[in-house]
Amino acid sequence: MSAPAYEKVILRNLQDPGYRGTLAEYRARGGYSGLPKALQLQPQEVIDLVKQSGLRGRGGAGFPTGLKWDFVPKDLALTKYVAINGDEGEPGTFKDRQLLEQEPHPIIEGTVITAYAIGAHVAYIYVRGEFVEGAKVFQRALEEAYAAGFLGKNILGSGFDLDFYMHRGAGAYICGEETGLLESLEGKRGQPRLKPPFPAVKGLFGKPTVVNNVETVSNLPPILVGGPEWYAGIGVPPKNTGTRIFSISGHVERPGNYELPLGLPLRELIFEHAGGIRGGRQLKAVIPGGASSPIFTPAHLDVKMDFDSVAAAGSMAGSGGVVVMDETTCLVRVARVIAHFFAHESCGQCTQCREGTAWLHKMLTRIDEGKGRPEDLEVILDVCDNMKGKTICVLSDAAAMPIESYIKHFRDDFEHHIRGGACPTGMA
């Protein structure tokens, strides 16, 4: 059974088995032809063009990219920055790592386009500390791009200058939050900032800053080449255009990154592209957009995988990390693992996040180990309720929402643990 084929925008070149992502290879396949097009336009025209394409951020929140750029003050005299978010860490997501390791040049080309559009002359890419190979490859790509005149002074004779530096993280999921990322770039603890002000007005080093995800900017060169109408024709226009990379993992036959148009049914992703449930087992649950997203059940298989449809179904498309769980999975264990993650990654500023994530983990561990108490589920739900919409950033919400959804959809698993003291699935 072969899965339906769709036009690829970002991973196109990677279909060639021998492709290494060097500058020469990228250029041989038409790379760096979007940038000259952008440089021939006025910055505002680039912004408008990206708006027309309908591109939305691929990092998690799905905010319209052109609109984000448009918030940056147009004053030419102001110093502005571009920060590229390569701090992928959302459990279940592994697309940015692949881009950094295998296709770095579209990120660079997209960054130059972004910087040109908002009038920035310095850009930084924040690469997750764990991505040793990705950092090596990307650094080489930066050097190639400088040498070829795609970075540095007077890029392609346009008079536009851009310096682009790599900045490596050192182990903190919260630096994927855009203001946490900015703090970390400034040499501080990656603690998210109070908003307002937003980065577009007061960002890196106090200057207007656009923070874009690695995958997001990788879309820009093709958009410049193919035109916004072409891009907007992919997916579900007008608001869910283009493709995105779905990282599919868990109990599927063929885990991996799949670049697909927005709006395909979840069923197609799992059963056609990822080869279905391993060993022919039954599907139990799916996390549709990374660990922060509320869980789906088999009843959600027909939900279309675009930003708005997933949201309408009660979850979020998030980072595109799809984690598939079969019937052997215990949702108490899943909850414990997820709770541990958020407790480990809470920056510790806001009380209900710092304390709440830790207590959630403690209580879920207690339940998983058969020591739960009848009142625990209500206490957990109460904590979750008071962790949402009350903190500086959304990590607290992200910690609470999935747990709530697990209890909502799989309450039996929890109650069985509390009542019987043992796991019905016997998960290791």
Place this chain on the structure above:
Amino acid sequence: MGVAPAATPPLAGFRPETREFMAQIVSRYPTRRAGLLPLLSLAQEEHGYLTVEAMEQIAAFLGLSPTEVYETASFYTLLHFRPIGEHLVQVCTNLSCALLGARPVVEHLKQRLGVREGETTADGLFTLETVECIAACGGAPALQVNGRYYERMTPSAADALLDRLAGER
């Protein structure tokens, strides 16, 4: 902030080429402080972990207080304040890996190495850590050794890997 001349030159505890690279990194940013995280990583590369002296020297070099350096450093899990083993084995125990058997791999490694999570073997060869998602869910269960990925781990695959690493010495 100012950098004061002193009897001992700045960053005296680092190799000259490291010092030079550190200065170059700092020049990439409009504030000296922004160079902190990359400098800490370099310091760790050179010494194996962050010594108090290294943190103090970096503080002086960047015009920061030791507190500002330490509180930043201690936020990040890849930075260590005690010596670690030659091979840092970091096993992902997050969701996709957990679903596909990370726990048995960890338990096996603990037994084989005779350490608990976060500890280093007596011979200084291995430090075992469990870590959160390392973006290798497609090859779960996965682990990293000194930043290098090893995927689709099983207890026996982990054994073979350790044997090989131990033999490299």
Place this chain on the structure above:
Amino acid sequence: MADTIGLTLNGRSQEVAPAATIWQAARAVGLEVPTLCYDSRVAPAGNCRVCMVEVAGERVLAPACARQVQPGMVIETQSPKAVAARRMVVELYLADHPLGTCGVGKGCELEALARRLGLRGSRFPARSSAPKPDLSSPVIAVDLSKCILCRRCISACSDLQVNNVIGLDARGFSTTISFDTNLAMGRSTCVSCGECVSACPTEALVERLHQDVAFRPDARKTRTVCPYCGVGCNVELHVVDNRVVRVTGTRESAVNLGKLCVKGRFGYDFIQHPDRLTRALIRRPGVPREAADQGDPRDCFREASWDEALDLVAARLGGLKARYGPDALGVVSSAKCPNEENYLIQKFARVVLGTNNVDHCIRLCHASSVAALIYALGSGAMTNSSFEVYSSDVIIVMGSNTTENHPIISSHMRQAAKRGATLIVIDPRRIELVNHAHIWLRQRPGTDVALLNGLMHVILKEGLHDEAFIRGRTEGFEQLGPVIEAYPPERVEAITGVPAADLVRVARLYGRAKAAAIYWGMGMSQHTTGTDNCLSLINLGLLCGHVGREGTGLNPLRGQNNVQGAGDMGAIPDNYPGYQPVEDPGTREKFERAWGVPLNPRRGLTITEMMEAMRQGGLRGMYIVGENPLVSEANIAHARAALFRLEWIVAQDIFLNETARYADVVLPAACFAEKGGTYTNTDRRVQLARQAVEPPGEARADWEIICDVAVRMGYPMPYEDLAEVFAEAAAVTPIYAGLSYARLQGEGLQWPCADATSVGAPFLHKERFTRGLGRFVPCHQRPPRELPDDDFPFVLNTGRVLEHWHTGSMTRRSHGLDALYPELLVSIHPLDADELRVRSGDRVQVVSRRGRITARAEVTEQTPKGSIFIPFHFAEAAANLLTIDALDPVAKIPEYKFCAVRVERAA
């Protein structure tokens, strides 16, 4: 912007300030939104999430402390969602901090809030292990098991004091407060200011001194003024059973915003120290002065009644005056005493004794600064307010170790630098402020005039001077050029050791600044070229027009809590109160009318000149109030020999100090906490002090003692209280004319305050200089008196350390301070130490042509190579045994900052 905006708060329409936060707006209309992390003195961190309120139309609750109001906002501070969130936060806290955790009595805002919310316990299990208490600091107890991670201590340490010692360790649930690189507090670089203690809402950080009684609910609080340096911080003395048991800062004070340093907060034990004098003492017959050197100096005396002692003082002073004439007597007044007492002491000298021989420690600290400022500008004081550092874009600090000598002004400077002002430090020592400075010029000791001339040379060359200002506001500019011409940067580099490029950078920064201010300390004034140094600073300020505007100015940081006031009150030999010259006949007539007696027309002797007069026999008797010259004078051995030639000495003090012990009569005085009065701080702010405790035994306030002696000598001083004295002083002191106790009740007022409608002057010389035109007085570089040579190869620099004060009589009797800094350390550069084979902690002997002392070495890069630094607080190894008594020719101030010594390893 509109004056107010309209919004809805808890269902009611309100008009609030447009720049307010929701928290401030709510408070303004009487609604208290609870918070645990908010400190109104710093930018909100917004992390405790207790003050969350509901704003209509927003999904996320807003932190009231951080969110600015907007027109039409509809805010509910008590909506079910907000209340539930608040309760959850407190309940989560209570898991690890159950009610009753804080039991010392300092109080716990968390527990109080929990009770207010009706929470008794927590549904969450407690943490399995709690951190152990850290008692490594002698003054602050740390118990992080009580910590709620509100981070107020961090903000207090980093944003308010800018010490940057407290930070965080780890993240998330594992986060804890930590010091430096995670050290115990007592081993960290903590300077024990205690700001964290005052900020902490729980008892995680708490004072250790007198913990048994310090927090008793019946403690009475009295607001007064700190007795140490010239900053004039406002303090609350907490009193239990007539003992001061705790000190906190007054948040309402414009001077310190509640901030204190280690001395202000922990240096109060001396008040109730057993060494306090409680009875008048009279030297036993036949006991020579030097007998006090052996055993307990008290044995040289017998106790006496006040009547006996006062009669004796009056008789002996009267006798000496009759025999040798009034100018055979001298009076040393005290900068530790309030204005009223200084007024009375100088009046006593002039009216009762009939001499102008009255002086105080101004002679030893800023006489040269005052002389230069009066000569060039007409007013001998800081031209600006210390909080104006926030209005300066360039701040130069020269010859002032501000962090140790004026800690709270230093914290203002550090905060200003943090907010973006350019801080330039010019000092041979690598003082703490260097850590916060953009540029540090390390000149060779004793080369200040050359350096300043070099700056002016560049400024003139590059046309950065303010021509309009020079033309309209100054005179003597034409004399400047020829002198300055001789100081090109290269030559200045050769003299000072400061790289020419750095000199040029600083000149440009200062010349191009919008508002630049200069602050200096005794590093400038205590030289034989002290007056030249200060005149050169003034030249620089005039050249660029950086004086007479907010944020500009020329500011000597005054040492003692009332050294400004003592000078203002005329406790100086050449001026009556208000700097009115004694040698001016018209002025003298005015005072003769006011005081009802003929006055001595000859200017009197300075302290340093009095020493010489004792030596030569011209001075026969001394009345010394609150001073300790045998530790504080330069070349003590010489001073002692001079003092011993006196026929008769009366000392009035709170302790039997190293000078009082040689007196013939000792009168027990009340200390600052035991009396009222007004003190004038370094930025001319006259502040009201208040009595907190009764004096010990028979000790009495200095003013009462002086009045009693005056009466016995035939001049009645029938004052009811200090307010009456102040009124009389104000009436004859034009710069104080508009001041009265009634007007000083709040934050005090800054002189000049000419009449009852004047609100005082934050800065001077706005339209014109006090003397009319500002005067350029160019100076050439001159060397210090005693240069190093082969026998004495090191330069000795002396000064203070943070933990101690003056001759140590108060601070070394304060338990906490003595524990923090128990013995003298001689600072020496590592390269010099290597050569001498000396390590930190080794004992060394320091020898000058005048004396020798033995002490431990501290090897530190703070001190420049070729120079050593010794604090002068330690009588047992008095730095002033070594110093030279060479004087500045104009101001008669000794050269404490430069003499030649050698250093030897001690056995």
